[in-house]
Amino acid sequence: MRSTSVSDRDATRQAHSQGVGARPGTLIIPDDALPPKLFLFSYDANGFDECECSSYDELMQRFRGQPERRHWIDVRGYGDVELMRRFMQDFGLHPLQMEDVLGDYQRAKVELNDDGQLFLVSRMTEFTSQLEIDDDQLSLFTGSNYVLSFQDDYEDCLDTVRQRIRSGYSQIKQRPPLYLAYALTDVVLDHYYPTMAAIGDYIEELENVILRGRPNKRLLARILQIKKDIVRFRRLVYPEREKIAELLRMPDEVVSEEMKVFFRDCYDHAIQALDLTESYRESVSSLIDLYMSDQSNRMNEVMKVLTIISSIFIPLSFVVGLYGMNFQRENPQGGINPLNMPELYHPLGYPVLLGVLLVIVTGQLVYFYKKGWLTN
Amino acid sequence: MRSTSVSDRDATRQAHSQGVGARPGTLIIPDDALPPKLFLFSYDANGFDECECSSYDELMQRFRGQPERRHWIDVRGYGDVELMRRFMQDFGLHPLQMEDVLGDYQRAKVELNDDGQLFLVSRMTEFTSQLEIDDDQLSLFTGSNYVLSFQDDYEDCLDTVRQRIRSGYSQIKQRPPLYLAYALTDVVLDHYYPTMAAIGDYIEELENVILRGRPNKRLLARILQIKKDIVRFRRLVYPEREKIAELLRMPDEVVSEEMKVFFRDCYDHAIQALDLTESYRESVSSLIDLYMSDQSNRMNEVMKVLTIISSIFIPLSFVVGLYGMNFQRENPQGGINPLNMPELYHPLGYPVLLGVLLVIVTGQLVYFYKKGWLTN
Amino acid sequence: MRSTSVSDRDATRQAHSQGVGARPGTLIIPDDALPPKLFLFSYDANGFDECECSSYDELMQRFRGQPERRHWIDVRGYGDVELMRRFMQDFGLHPLQMEDVLGDYQRAKVELNDDGQLFLVSRMTEFTSQLEIDDDQLSLFTGSNYVLSFQDDYEDCLDTVRQRIRSGYSQIKQRPPLYLAYALTDVVLDHYYPTMAAIGDYIEELENVILRGRPNKRLLARILQIKKDIVRFRRLVYPEREKIAELLRMPDEVVSEEMKVFFRDCYDHAIQALDLTESYRESVSSLIDLYMSDQSNRMNEVMKVLTIISSIFIPLSFVVGLYGMNFQRENPQGGINPLNMPELYHPLGYPVLLGVLLVIVTGQLVYFYKKGWLTN
Amino acid sequence: MRSTSVSDRDATRQAHSQGVGARPGTLIIPDDALPPKLFLFSYDANGFDECECSSYDELMQRFRGQPERRHWIDVRGYGDVELMRRFMQDFGLHPLQMEDVLGDYQRAKVELNDDGQLFLVSRMTEFTSQLEIDDDQLSLFTGSNYVLSFQDDYEDCLDTVRQRIRSGYSQIKQRPPLYLAYALTDVVLDHYYPTMAAIGDYIEELENVILRGRPNKRLLARILQIKKDIVRFRRLVYPEREKIAELLRMPDEVVSEEMKVFFRDCYDHAIQALDLTESYRESVSSLIDLYMSDQSNRMNEVMKVLTIISSIFIPLSFVVGLYGMNFQRENPQGGINPLNMPELYHPLGYPVLLGVLLVIVTGQLVYFYKKGWLTN
Amino acid sequence: MRSTSVSDRDATRQAHSQGVGARPGTLIIPDDALPPKLFLFSYDANGFDECECSSYDELMQRFRGQPERRHWIDVRGYGDVELMRRFMQDFGLHPLQMEDVLGDYQRAKVELNDDGQLFLVSRMTEFTSQLEIDDDQLSLFTGSNYVLSFQDDYEDCLDTVRQRIRSGYSQIKQRPPLYLAYALTDVVLDHYYPTMAAIGDYIEELENVILRGRPNKRLLARILQIKKDIVRFRRLVYPEREKIAELLRMPDEVVSEEMKVFFRDCYDHAIQALDLTESYRESVSSLIDLYMSDQSNRMNEVMKVLTIISSIFIPLSFVVGLYGMNFQRENPQGGINPLNMPELYHPLGYPVLLGVLLVIVTGQLVYFYKKGWLTN
């Protein structure tokens, strides 16, 4: 278990590296940022163009050359502060919003700018083999004829949207840019389900380890790690729900009634996801109870073995110790002490004693059996 | 115990199978969907017709042929995507709502469409012999002269409503379609009580096992399963309450004052059900405390047996060991060591020793009795 | 302990017996319902009449014959469905409200009917000798010149109100029927205090059992039963508070400013009662902690006895066992083995050994005393 | 520990003694009520008079004789129902409010009467040597030129306010009666801090007992008592905050903007006090964890002693028992059994055995040392 | 651990020392207050002056002499009550607000005065080597051309802001005083991250101690101390968030739309910080579970050693005790008792017995190995 999960610490460190006390809106590129790749989808109801632009100038030339079409400008990687400044300038992005983009640890949110531009942040999740939730930020700006998206990785979960644009008939091509922003948000939400399914599978596995196998020493640490993941996942999804609720409350001029129908569906999915995290939380808390009780059961079992063995043999040892005493039949003065352990001289002394021992053992076994200590 | 209950996992898998990232409103029919059966009730204040239609065309012909009557179109089974598309088209259902219908894991909700059509989702519950809550979705669309219902099973809990329509005099036949929707919702809510009664009975059974019998190894797992069921049941009922509250807040043109009186009664029932889940939750949490304390009591009992046996016999063993020592009365030089264990040569050595042992045992038994260790 | 308290189960069963899926507003009389008794108080500022009417007709004749007076129609027992129907008809009671009256498990609530009639439900409580809260429903309808009350028992907690009417000068006789409804509600609330006092006394008794006496085996079950009672009591009082708050929010035409002063006092009492339930809840949760810790202390005590006895006598047994060995001074070849246990032949061997044993015991006792194990 | 604290039970009993079901507004004087003392401060910006009036008539004569001055009528002790009735009549106090005054267990609250009179209830606290919070009620009525205060004790925490009036220049003398009411409320709030400081000191003391000394048997009971005090204190402060918030929301005609600045400061103090109760609650819950863990540690220590002693001496006892066996070198037929315990006849048998025992003991001690069982 | 953290107690004591019941607005300087230092930044878009003023008169001369510039009056140390009174008078500060400044334990808050002056309180935090959060108060008053700040220490976390003013081009110099107040608030918020990072590192360290090393006796106390720090930190940040939310709700005349964009960014940071405290809280609660389980595991291990050793050697001791008995082959009458322990006379008696013992030991070791008790 890592008590403070990688991403929590990342967030804290990011904040550090962003220069505590730096001027608000300072653009700080992390050292390990990838060199940006610029992708452009230009489309309208009749078709689409797609390219990976080799330079910002090429991108802007294509974008500005087709003002009647809609565009998805898809920026992946942040490693060029000058490029980021040009985006800020040309698209009128607020420095604080650009800071949020590059900071890469912003909760999901929506901001409505003066010119009707929306700034949308989503968090894309993945459940890693180290049992942690890896999350990346997807930042969207929507304008009258474009969606401008930023993320720090080349790989993402948005390919199904790209395929839908490429396919013959697509809602995306029929509708305004906000629909594309919706489609991207929806796909991010859809990807919460595989993450949750992975968590669910892992919980079931842990439970089987407790119920059937032998919980090894690190098991509780793993349970607690999953618990932390769930709590963290919940904290990712909750602002997503709030973001969508805020979109639904926006005036119709910004988000049309028609678009709200779609966002309402997203809202249902977000609530569903929150419900599932509650389920999982409950499951994990039950796992902890089960683990604690199992620990206690094991102790019980150890104690039972000790008690059974001791209770049987300690009395027997006393009895044989008794007849190991050296009381003398003859006293030093030559007299006879007939009361000193006459049993030892009886012809059947030993066999009778063995019989007595057997009776004692049998009695105890019956007692323990009746208490249910001999069965599990 | 299944940490993640069947239905939670179903929901997650459904979302998967619905194609993560698929176009919103995509109709995906689960592989195991039943072939649809189409039932039609056509009624007015004077009478009713009832049929199982062999085809969609027959259904629509009957429906359209009697515009002055009210109709309940009762669709069971989803296994025909083409049929679903025709319903969408002919009744003007939104693709996202149809997706909700087929997805079969939608929380209870109500949506008011532009044309005054209501879309209502309820969840019908059953407590299975595997100690799980099986829930199925009932989706309703109400129009000016029809209720259109969808569910994935042929069997359901709605037969009492069907009987009421068939009976001579029925409120349903006197009133608008929304009353039928209300009656169906009410019957679903009424069926929460048998589910809760089954849970309550099971809790009592578990408690008796702890208090009277012997908790076997899987008992905690079963308690935790019931706890999860209750939590899950609560999550089913809670949106039901919210749905009804939303109906009560709707304008009188959509839900008349008269109908609100009925829905207010539903609202009381939903709150009552939520109250009971709280009671049960408390009961289960008490059961866990009781189980843990019982575990601890058992350990205590084991330790007492060990302590009593050991405390009695270990000192006795010492005493008899003492007189098993071989200190010699005569030393090798032929002298006499009169201080070396003269007790062994006394004529009453052995009887006196036995008396001493008896006194020790009695003393200890009295001590343990006073401590209450000998009684339970 | 009963995991699901009698009343929770009652409620569930009532719902059952009311016919799951029955037509809303169906009047179902429980099998064990008492035959109704009809009492009538007719009063005005100058005086009052009181009678137990032998029939509904007599009641209505008296009621209708004095339209200028105010009346309390006090119905006890439900065992006559026809009578109930007549009340419904003559007083214009809604079938769903009558269903609530007979169902006898409705939470406290207030409903304002179209004609200004108020429908008020209270729950009267009692703490039984079986440690359970017995609660009964008091249903009130207020009209312009009457209060119509229903309850299922002949005995109730309302006699002080009846006495006040009978007494010479009474506010009730001066004021509108709503004041009588208030007085009845207030008396029900006042009776929550004896219930709470009984619970408080019982908690104190349980605590004394833990701290002074010996917790017997069922003690935790009793603690948990009280905990459940408190939780349940809270659930009875909470809607009472909400009901009164709703009365306070009603327009002045329905509940006059003057009456609101009185209901505000009820509101204070309801909050006070809720505060006390929180106190008791805290107390019970402390009792559970105390019980668990006591269990652990007892285990500790058992272990200490075992450890002290074993630690003293096991080493002693080793020492005496040592001198019980049979190493021979003379070897078979007739030679002498002077190193084989010369202690045994020393004239002071035995006394010295006894001294050594004494030293060991004393040392251990001192050690245990310093650890505080010999004192409690 | 008292599970139900003195004051909770007092409240319950008061309610009892006030006559369950009595007419609302009945004035019931507790049997042990003190005979009232009547104090009067009459002041204006230029000076003040102060007297302890010997009778109600003297008080009213002074009060009515100086209508242009402001007055603090300070009533201590309730033991004269007739006097209370006269106050009610002459100052227009509502019977229900007078009932609240005498009941002495009312939560903090404010009520605005029709004539602009405010009725304010505060609770004055003290932490007693029995570890309980003693609280008394301070009831204030403010009129255009007076504050009328009631309390049941002669001693209180308000002397600093009296001194401020007596001092040369005082805000109180400059300002309207509500300022005096504020000053009294503020002083009650200020006295919450010594109570909290006492609780804090006691918590620290308990903690030292656990960490450094030996927790005696009643320690947990004392911790739980403090926990209950904190919970109770929180319940006293919380309504105080609500009361002040309500004052801040009142229209400016009742509570002027200028006065609101002062009440806002009170509000800060109330929140601060609530924050501290949360801190203390956390501390106590940590104390309980610490106590439980300490209990477990003590058990561990006991078990370690038992295990070390047993593990060392039980094997040794076996070895010496082995050489205490009586296998005979010579059989009855006179033959020799050379395999029967030849060790016993070896010249170095005994010394070698002692060496072996030493090796066993040393090995075990090393093992236990490495496990860290020999150190603490 | 300190159950009540230093700062909580400070707050309580401060309240004490401020004179319980003192006149509201009394300025009480703590005994250990530092002599004030007065710093002044005077700036406009074109440049800035900076000085440490030797006297209040010098400060005011500079401040009043440049009415067209903006000023940051930076007061550090409170040890001069006369100076504080002059600030109150010259800047029109309310006595209650000045009391808050000097009290030094005010939660974060904002107050809007009549003249548009804002009074802002922030709390600056640091994580000390004693594992406690040290927090100091920063109090700001903003006027039309100044920010007046108070704090009790000479050192603070605001130097980055000072550097930004000194640097060539700075937003602060371009914008109104509220921007400076924002910049100071932002820097305080930014410093929450290092505090949180320190807490996070410490949590990880504690966890490693549990998982890898040996938890020493005070470990739980340290865990609980960190838990308390986190709870306390949360209580510091939460009002900060509320303060900023209140600024965002203020009318645009007080806080312009442009400034709100900046405060919205602060708001994001405050929420982020609250989220992290939740994460840490979860981590610490997991640590406690882990610690408790580790304690239980250690007990388990101790018990296993005891059980293994006892279970092996106690039966062996019985067997060797058996053959240490003294049953006699010859009876006193000279007869032979052939049944009395013939084994002792058999030539292979001893070797066979040793073999039997070996078999018993081996059997038990196999049993324990299969139970997994011999491995960890």
Ligand SMILES: [Mg+2]
């Ligand atoms: Mg910054």
Ligand SMILES: [Mg+2]
């Ligand atoms: Mg990635």
Ligand SMILES: [Mg+2]
């Ligand atoms: Mg990233």
Ligand SMILES: [Mg+2]
């Ligand atoms: Mg990443």
Ligand SMILES: [Mg+2]
């Ligand atoms: Mg989706």
Ligand SMILES: [Mg+2]
């Ligand atoms: Mg949907």
Ligand SMILES: [Mg+2]
């Ligand atoms: Mg989808």
Ligand SMILES: [Mg+2]
């Ligand atoms: Mg089904």
Ligand SMILES: [Mg+2]
């Ligand atoms: Mg289904």
Ligand SMILES: [Mg+2]
């Ligand atoms: Mg199903």
Ligand SMILES: [Mg+2]
């Ligand atoms: Mg119903």
Ligand SMILES: [Mg+2]
């Ligand atoms: Mg009803």
Ligand SMILES: [Mg+2]
């Ligand atoms: Mg616990």
Ligand SMILES: [Mg+2]
């Ligand atoms: Mg019904």
Ligand SMILES: [Mg+2]
């Ligand atoms: Mg009854």
Ligand SMILES: [Mg+2]
């Ligand atoms: Mg009843």
